[in-house]
Structures are given as structure tokens and as C-alpha cells.
Amino acid sequence: MYYIRPMKKKTAVSSAGGWTDTETSAWIGLVRAQQYLIGAVEDALRAKGLPPLPWYDFLWELDRAPGGNLRLNEIGRRVLLDKYNVTRLSQRLEKEGLVRRVPCAQDGRGIFAHITPGGRRLRKKMWPVYERAVKEHFLSKLGKEDIARIDKLMRRIREESGP
């Protein structure tokens, strides 16, 4: 396997080619675990005829936000979606009557997404399904301290690195 085979001389390019088995395993484990978890949640939602996860995330952010509205901008930052995706997701949600898109008065460029009662209802209906899936596939498999550890570690990963 490539990542085990010793590089010739010191190392080839700038990439130091050698990971420990644990590093490799941890990385792949993290990626696959999350793929698996997301998949499980999406399956659960689909099985109940509910919309996919990004809808939930979007609505949740609005539902939590004071006033039930946020700039598209801000939503994208929070749910890690590129701006074109935010635009289009918000348009789809609007077409379903879950959200209203209203231009921002202070900033002529801005658009607010404003959750509607129907939007709040849908989110509330999705939550038990979402919750059950996460509990079954994630929370139930770990102890209290494990969860706390994951919380801490994941937070560390997302911290900014550079200046």
C-alpha cells in the first residue's frame, strides 16, 4: 500500500508520504462514519416521505433565528452551502411555501429568507424522524464522555488555522 511503502530517499515532493496506520484509519473512519450517518438519516426521512436533510438544516437555522429570518449569506455560512446552492434551495423552499424571500432594505444586495408557519410546521414534523435516526445510529453507540470528546475534537477541527 502506498501510504506504508517507504518513500525513496527522504521524501518525494513536498508531501511527506507516510501516515501511520492509525492516522489512515482515523481519517477513513471519520469520512465513512459520517457518510453512513447521513445516509441513515436521509433514508429515514425518505421512508417517511419527508424532504431531504438540507431542507431541514435550512429551516432549522431560520426557526432558531430571532424573528425567523436570516440573510441568505448567513445561512450559507452556517450550513456550509455554496451561494448558488443557497439561492436555489431558498427558491425551492419558497415554491413550497415554506419560506418567503424578501429583499433587504438596508443593503440593496441582500435577501432575507423568512420562515413561514408552514415552514415551522414541516421542520417540526421532520424532527422526530431525524432525531430517532441520529439516536439510533450515533448517540446510542457512545457513552456520555465519548460524546463530549467528539464535541471537543470536532470543534477543534473547524477552528481557523491561518491568519
Place this chain on the structure above:
Amino acid sequence: MYYIRPMKKKTAVSSAGGWTDTETSAWIGLVRAQQYLIGAVEDALRAKGLPPLPWYDFLWELDRAPGGNLRLNEIGRRVLLDKYNVTRLSQRLEKEGLVRRVPCAQDGRGIFAHITPGGRRLRKKMWPVYERAVKEHFLSKLGKEDIARIDKLMRRIREESGP
């Protein structure tokens, strides 16, 4: 916030509606961290004009496999891809000359994906970029024991739950 507000009576439906803050935070943290990491790796690959991550995963599995070939079936299981995606990804890779798809003699239904020299070359070319990104955004932010812990925890998550 929904997940904090106490449910009326014991609990509504089968979904016990209350998570602790840590649970919520750990779940969201995990999902977002992984989104962020995958995004970073994909960005790095794209910046170098290299193909996206699923290509790498696919080729890697083949490259590791003895004989350089696997059933589509098996690849899907390993990289957590639905079968239609495996079919189409393998077709794309074949079109690029990175893989050959050959029918399985023993099982008339099966198809082997067989990595070509070009496939191995490409994978090897992608690796340094992949590695550098993971190192920068993931490994470098954690200590040795953290990595070991993540390895253990993620493994636990993917373990089968019940028969």
C-alpha cells in the same frame, strides 16, 4: 429552541424530544466538520486540476486489492456508494482509460473493475494533494491520542447495531 424546550407530559410520540446541548453540538459538529474536511480536500484537488474524491476512493480500493480488481458490488460496499453510482462511476473511469470493466466468469451477473496502469498512475498523482489537505486540515490540528480516539470512536459508530 426545539431540542431544549421540555416536551409536554412525558414525551410526545416515540421520539424522546430532548437532547443535551452537548449531544446536539457533537452531532452538528461531526457533520459540519466532515463537510468542511471533504470540501477542503475537493478544493485542493480541483485547484490542481485533478478529479474529485470519489474517483480517488474507487481507484484506491482497486489499487490496494490483490490483482487490482474487485467486483462492482464489493467496491460499493467499501466506499459506501449505491449501486447505480458504482455502475456509472466505473463507466466514467473506463471512458478515461483508468479502469477496465470485465464480466465475471464464475458469476454471470458480476462485473469486475480492473485498474489499468494509467489508473494507478493517476491515483498516485492525486495522493500527495489529498494527503497534504488532510494533514493541513485534520491531522495537524489533533494530537496523537486524539487521532487514536477518533479512530476508535468512528469504528464503534459503524459497527452493526442489531440483527
Place this chain on the structure above:
DNA sequence: TTCCCATCGTTGCATTCGCAACCAGGATGT
């Protein structure tokens, strides 16, 4: 054998995503 069911892989169609180009509105500098 024949019938039935599960598995492996493919495909059509609709939805979604990725990318690059674009427009409009703000901010900054002169």
C-alpha cells in the same frame, strides 16, 4: 425440472450540484 425469490448490474427521468460568467449594489480611494 420448474417456479419463485434474491442478487447484480443497468437505464430513463427528474432533481440537484458544480462551475463560471454575470449583474447590481456597496465600499474605498483620489
Place this chain on the structure above:
DNA sequence: ACATCCTGGTTGCGAATGCAACGATGGGAA
């Protein structure tokens, strides 16, 4: 004022994805 750059959001188009339906083979059971 003006030129310039940055940011917020949109859109066209090509690629990838999800879903459901399909054909084909294999493995039993009767």
C-alpha cells in the same frame, strides 16, 4: 465626482445523483 474593487446573489449549462423500474443470472424449494 470618478474609477476601482469587493460582496451578495442569480443564472445557463453540463455533470452527477436519487429513485424507481427493468433485464438477467443464481440459488433454493417443491
